[in-house]
Amino acid sequence: MGVKNFNPNEQLPYITTTREAVLAWGRKNSLWPMPFGTACCAIEFMGVVSSVFDISRFGAELVRFSPRQSDLLIVAGTITYKMGPILKQIYDQMSDPKWVISMGVCASSGGFYNNYCTMQGIDHIIPVDVYIAGCPPRPEAILDAVLKIQEKIENPHKTPPAQFQVKEPKFDY
Amino acid sequence: MNNQNLIETIKIKHIEDIINYYEEYGYLNVVIKPESIRNIISYLKTDEDLKFEMLVDLVSIDYSQFPEKKPGRFGLAYHLKSITHNHRVAIRVYLPEENPEIDSIHDFYKNANWLEREAWDQMGIKFKGHPNLKRILNHKEFVGHPLRKDYPIDRRQWLSEPDDLMDEMEKRLKEKGIIR
Numbered sequence: 001m002g003v004k005n006f007n008p009n010e011q012l013p014y015i016t017t018t019r020e021a022v023l024a025w026g027r028k029n030s031l032w033p034m035p036f037g038t039a040c041c042a043i044e045f046m047g048v049v050s051s052v053f054d055i056s057r058f059g060a061e062l063v064r065f066s067p068r069q070s071d072l073l074i075v076a077g078t079i080t081y082k083m084g085p086i087l088k089q090i091y092d093q094m095s096d097p098k099w100v101i102s103m104g105v106c107a108s109s110g111g112f113y114n115n116y117c118t119m120q121g122i123d124h125i126i127p128v129d130v131y132i133a134g135c136p137p138r139p140e141a142i143l144d145a146v147l148k149i150q151e152k153i154e155n156p157h158k159t160p161p162a163q164f165q166v167k168e169p170k171f172d173y
Numbered sequence: 174m175n176n177q178n179l180i181e182t183i184k185i186k187h188i189e190d191i192i193n194y195y196e197e198y199g200y201l202n203v204v205i206k207p208e209s210i211r212n213i214i215s216y217l218k219t220d221e222d223l224k225f226e227m228l229v230d231l232v233s234i235d236y237s238q239f240p241e242k243k244p245g246r247f248g249l250a251y252h253l254k255s256i257t258h259n260h261r262v263a264i265r266v267y268l269p270e271e272n273p274e275i276d277s278i279h280d281f282y283k284n285a286n287w288l289e290r291e292a293w294d295q296m297g298i299k300f301k302g303h304p305n306l307k308r309i310l311n312h313k314e315f316v317g318h319p320l321r322k323d324y325p326i327d328r329r330q331w332l333s334e335p336d337d338l339m340d341e342m343e344k345r346l347k348e349k350g351i352i353r
Contacts (some may be wrong), residue, residue: 040234075252080311081329081330081331082311082312082336084331084332084333085332085334085335086335087332089175089335114326114327115326115327116324116325116326116327116329117310117319117329119329120329135245152245
């Protein structure tokens with residue numbers, strides 16, 4: 001979006017844009033997150049929401065605990081196989097368009113839980129837009145992930161830089 | 174009551190149920206026969222001088238790779254504590270590799286219900302007479318018992334639909350008179 005054509009002879013200035021750009025502008029500045037907190041990352045997320053780090057500077061402060069009212073799923077914590085179908089159900093209940101942040105190393109790859117009960121990354125069951133490293137991540141990293149989601153909403157067809165490109169995950173089951 | 178008095182009090186009535194006993198770190202361990210667990214536990218709980226009102230923990234152990242030879246592959250340790258007299262004891266039993274089975278003590282201690290379910294789930298020890306012996310930590314489609322030494326630690330099993338816990342919940346709601 002931007003001032004594409006400004007005619008000084010007209011009385012009122014006007015801008016031209018596309019419908020998609022206006023929608024994306026609205027969406028990116030009013031993300032409603034749904035925290036799926038299962039472990040200590042959820043505590044860290046509380047720190048991001050409250051006043052010192054203040055996620056509301058980026059328009060994503062309206063934390064909803066209903067998947068039907070939110071469009072940003074933040075998976076914060078270890079996901080076990082027993083929890084897997086519940087996470088999938090929550091993701092399916094969110095209405096489109098929706099984005100997913102995999103917060104912390106447990107949600108992204110299983111972390112150090114290399115055992116019989118922990119899912120080795122939530123991308124086995126739901127698509128993920130942004131992964132955050134850290135155990136738990138610093139609040140700045142979460143704010144950075146929100147900014148990355150905003151970038152993605154604004155330019156949905158832009159490919160990330162080469163070092164951040166991830167191949168489609170391939171699983172052996 | 175110190176450990177010497179404790180074992181003598183237990184010995185008065187149950188000398189034939191006790192295999193041996195020893196003291197470790199100032200903590201009395203009594204090894205008993207598996208078939209007499211209910212007799213011993215009810216005696217320990219109700220006797221006026223013993224009064225073990227609290228089951229602190231129920232631990233199951235797989236001795237298959239233990240350096241020391243044990244009478245059976247599996248072990249169970251019932252850690253008991255008396256709040257009145259402030260003394261503790263550990264009751265130990267050894268169970269064979271094929272069909273490890275023991276009587277349930279859920280009617281003496283309420284928390285034994287879940288502790289026995291955990292021992293069944295993780296170690297595969299059956300408790301005869303348990304009202305609801307099903308998995309508690311692992312999901313319902315899980316095959317095998319993961320804390321056994323022969324279960325590979327990275328064998329992962331998928332769950333296709335969420336566990337339904339309403340069967341337990343409804344029973345408790347009925348008990349409390351919230352639903353009919």
